[in-house]
Amino acid sequence: DVKVTQSSRYLVKRTGEKVFLECVQDMDHENMFWYRQDPGLGLRLIYFSYDVKMKEKGDIPEGYSVSREKKERFSLILESASTNQTSMYLCASSLNLRGGNQPQHFGDGTRLSIL
């Protein structure tokens, strides 16, 4: 089974802090994704990566950056946290971006609160 592990289930930070969310997958997947999930909204893509050191902006990249130095690890960085970034953050990975029925596999999520 694919295992996607996010470093924290719950995190509380203060406005203006730099926040790091870590995600590791163990199935040698090329693609990794960061989403945020808010009540009443669908999952919204922040950034994704289809290879080491490669990154692409998703629908809502403002206020975020990412890092992928190794294939198995994809980090999300909140440069200067703000209260509107309070949300559930989900990391996902998939084998192949264009690969037929290959689904995305998700971590358990990090519930981040910015005070």
Add this chain to the structure above:
Amino acid sequence: GQNIDQPTEMTATEGAIVQINCTYQTSGFNGLFWYQQHAGEAPTFLSYNVLDGLEEKGRFSSFLSRSKGYSYLLLKELQMKDSASYLCAVRDQDYQLIWGAGTKLIIKP
């Protein structure tokens, strides 16, 4: 713009059948996914449709009509553990997933 519509919430009785609908308007189409998400947990993959018709997988089936921009997830012999949110997602022409807001399914004894 791209849009996925699903009902916000549905209620059904244990042992019954429920159908969760999903309509979509996207830039291109390269497949439709259904995921299940229990409260506080990760979404987990249920089914994939890319051709018209019905895909059956145990108690769960998923149907697709590309001409109508429509899919449904059918759950039979409902169990209490089926209480969860069900997410519909469409892969667009750029192979990005567009997500619906999810349908919260409540199962009553």
